[in-house]
Amino acid sequence: MKLVLFDCDGTLVDSQHIIAEAMGLAFAEHGLDRPAPERTRLIIGLSLPLAIAVLIDEPLGPKAEAIADSYRRNFMAMRSRAGFFEPLFPGAADAIHTLASRDDVRLGMVTGKSRRGVAAVCRQHGFEGLFEVVRTADDCPSKPHPAMVLECCSEIGIAPAETFVVGDTRYDMEMAVAAGAAPIGVSWGYHAAEDLLRTGARCVIDGIPELFDVLAAGGVEREAAFDGA
Known part of the structure; x- marks a missing residue:
């Protein structure tokens, strides 16, 4: 029996443009220059206050x-728009449907989204009831702290050694390593494959079907080449 824990933003959902827009509006409200979208992409996956602290280069x-x-507030306003x-x-x-x-x-999600955000994604895409265990920014310390993974493993009753974390950022890989789980990187998300490998990914896949x-x-097929350079 395996436990597969998916990240959400950048792994399942391509939310970068929405996040960048909401972040830009929030910064503008506080008289700050809007962060470049490429900078915002790099902090997706962290819990929100920590992500913003990184963007403004100040302590939390x-x-x-x-x-x-x-x-x-801005994200909720955007979510309420028609369409x-x-x-x-x-x-x-x-x-997701096949694995479920x-x-x-056993299927789970570990994400920097809020519980409300996860519920919205699941409603929108017909995922309700498919993730047996979920940990969010509302429940645990921010990635790369291992708590999200460890709590999911404990709740389901599967050891971290039998658990796979599928994600697109170095924070996902570092979290998995810290928890003793197998980190599986994806190449279509918001961090470069080289960064995923450098921070512990056992492999980086180029399409979700390759995950099977x-x-x-056992998480070791299709290893990407990385020589530490």
């Missing part, structure tokens, strides 16, 4: 928390 504190409140949509990456829906139907896999081969091989 009242300023980052205030900007985070502005971000939440709001967070698109899935190709193959994500089929993979298998009797040798990786799971069958």
Whole structure:
């Protein structure tokens, strides 16, 4: 039996443009220059106040928390617009439904999103009830702290050594390593494959269907080349 824990933003959902827009509006409200989209992409995956602290290059504190409140308000306003949509990456829906139907896999999510954000994604894409265990920014310390993975393992009753973490950022890989789980990187997300390998990924896959081969091989198939340079 394997536990497969998916990250959300950048792994299942391509939310970068929505996040960048909400972040820009939040920064503007506080008289700050809007961060470049490429900078915002690099902090996706961290819990929101910590991500903002990184963007403003200041310690986590009242300023980052205030900007985070502005971000939440702007994101919620965007979500309430008619036609709001967070698109899935190709193959994500089929993979989740297939894995959820298998009797040798337990399925979960570990994400820097809020519980409310996860619920919205699941409603929008028909994922309700498919993730047996979920840990979010509302529940645990920010990635790369291992708590999200360890709590999921404890709840399901599967050891970290039998757990795979599928994600697109170095924070996912570092979290998995710290928890003793197998980190599986994806190449279509927000951090470069080289960074994923440098921070512990056992392999980096180029399409979600490849994940099935990786799971069958114990997480070591299709290793990308990285020589430490």
